[in-house]
Amino acid sequence: MITFIPLTGFLGAGKTTTMTATALALQEQGRKVAVITNDQGVELVDTKLVRSKLDSVAExxxxxxxxxxxxxxxxxxALVSSDDVDTVIAEAVGSCTDLQATVVRPLRQYYGQDMVVAPLTTVVDPLRHLAFARAAERGEPESDLSYLFRQQLTEADVIAVNKLDTISAERAEDLLDSLRKAHPNARVVGYSAGTGEHLGSLLQAWRAPATNGDVRLDIDYDRYAAAEAQLAWMNQELDLTAAGDSFDATTWARTLLEDLSAWALRNDAVIGHAKITVELADGDFAKLSLTESGAEPTLDRAAASAPTGGRAVVNARVACEPDALDSAVTQAVAAADRAAGVTSSATTPVSFKPSYPRPVHRLAPAGA
Structure with missing residues (x-):
C-alpha cells in the first residue's frame, strides 16, 4: 500500500524545503520516498535542487x-513502478486551493484500494500570514490573494507553520494559538524545515487520521481565478558566458534577485517567490531564492567551481502584469551581467498569467 502525502500552501511558504526535509527524515526511518513538484509553467528551479538530494523525483x-x-x-x-517506493510526497502549485475536493477525495475514491492519502497539509510562512492578518486588522477589504490564502487554511487537515526560526518564540506561540482557535478542525504544528527543528511534529501529524475531510469549501471560482491572475509567472532560461576567465555564479544570481527585490518594493508588487539556479558544465549549480519585496535573497546552494559559462533558469511569480515582469527581469539580468562580468542571452523568455482553473474532478464530502 502506497502512502500519498499532499502539500499545499501559498507561494514562498517553503513547501519544497519541507518536502525534501521530511522525505529525508522518512528515509532515515526506513521508508522509500519519492517526491513530485508541480507548477503552472515548465523548467522548475526547485526540481534541480530536490534531485541533488533525493533519488526519486517527478514533475x-x-x-x-x-x-x-x-x-x-x-x-x-511511474515512481512506484520504477523505484519501488512506498511513500510519495507531492507539493501543489502555491496558488492552488480546493484540493480536498479536486485531489484528495478523487484519489481516495478511485485509488483507495492501492493508496492511503495522508491528511492534507497547508504549509504557512509566518511572516506572510502576519502580513495578511495586519491588513485585515486595519479594516482593509480582503484582497483576492488573501482570499486564496484563507481558503488554503480553511481546507487543511494540518496547518504546518514553517520558518519558526524567523520569528521570536513569543510571536511563534501566539501565532500557533491564534491558528488553533481560528481553525479548530485542523492540527496546527510549528517547525523549521531549514534547521529541522520540531520537524518530527509534522511527521507525527501525518500519521494521525484526517480531521477536515468533510469540509465543503465554499469557494468562488471566479475570485480564485482572479487571485491567480494577479500574478505574472515567468520561467526563463539564459545562457551565460564569462567575459574573462570565469565568473561567480552566486554573485550573478544574487545581484539579479536584489535588483528584482528593489524594483518590486518601489512598485508595491507582491513577490510570491523568485528563484534562480545557475547550472555549470561540470554538473555543479548555485540556487538562490526570494520571497518578499525589499528582502535579501536566500542562498540555498552555492557553486563550488568558477565556470566560464553556464545555464540559468529564473522562476518568478510576482503580482504585476507580465510585460512589467519581463521588463523588470530584463533590467535585473543586465545588472547581474555587469556585476559578475557575464554576457547573457535569453533562450526562452516567457511571462504569462494562469488560465481559469478547471479541475478534472470536484467531489463533495461523503453523504453531502
Missing part, C-alpha cells in the same frame, strides 16, 4: 494537480 508541469489530475496519477504510478 507535473503546465497546470496544478487539480487540472492535471491524470498526470499526477501517472507520475505516482
Amino acid at each position: 507535473v508541469t503546465g497546470g496544478c494537480f487539480c487540472c492535471k489530475f491524470e498526470d499526477l496519477v501517472e507520475a505516482i504510478v
Whole structure:
C-alpha cells in the first residue's frame, strides 16, 4: 500500500524545503520516498535542487494537480513502478486551493484500494500570514490573494507553520494559538524545515487520521481565478558566458534577485517567490531564492567551481502584469551581467498569467 502525502500552501511558504526535509527524515526511518513538484509553467528551479538530494523525483508541469489530475496519477504510478517506493510526497502549485475536493477525495475514491492519502497539509510562512492578518486588522477589504490564502487554511487537515526560526518564540506561540482557535478542525504544528527543528511534529501529524475531510469549501471560482491572475509567472532560461576567465555564479544570481527585490518594493508588487539556479558544465549549480519585496535573497546552494559559462533558469511569480515582469527581469539580468562580468542571452523568455482553473474532478464530502 502506497502512502500519498499532499502539500499545499501559498507561494514562498517553503513547501519544497519541507518536502525534501521530511522525505529525508522518512528515509532515515526506513521508508522509500519519492517526491513530485508541480507548477503552472515548465523548467522548475526547485526540481534541480530536490534531485541533488533525493533519488526519486517527478514533475507535473503546465497546470496544478487539480487540472492535471491524470498526470499526477501517472507520475505516482511511474515512481512506484520504477523505484519501488512506498511513500510519495507531492507539493501543489502555491496558488492552488480546493484540493480536498479536486485531489484528495478523487484519489481516495478511485485509488483507495492501492493508496492511503495522508491528511492534507497547508504549509504557512509566518511572516506572510502576519502580513495578511495586519491588513485585515486595519479594516482593509480582503484582497483576492488573501482570499486564496484563507481558503488554503480553511481546507487543511494540518496547518504546518514553517520558518519558526524567523520569528521570536513569543510571536511563534501566539501565532500557533491564534491558528488553533481560528481553525479548530485542523492540527496546527510549528517547525523549521531549514534547521529541522520540531520537524518530527509534522511527521507525527501525518500519521494521525484526517480531521477536515468533510469540509465543503465554499469557494468562488471566479475570485480564485482572479487571485491567480494577479500574478505574472515567468520561467526563463539564459545562457551565460564569462567575459574573462570565469565568473561567480552566486554573485550573478544574487545581484539579479536584489535588483528584482528593489524594483518590486518601489512598485508595491507582491513577490510570491523568485528563484534562480545557475547550472555549470561540470554538473555543479548555485540556487538562490526570494520571497518578499525589499528582502535579501536566500542562498540555498552555492557553486563550488568558477565556470566560464553556464545555464540559468529564473522562476518568478510576482503580482504585476507580465510585460512589467519581463521588463523588470530584463533590467535585473543586465545588472547581474555587469556585476559578475557575464554576457547573457535569453533562450526562452516567457511571462504569462494562469488560465481559469478547471479541475478534472470536484467531489463533495461523503453523504453531502
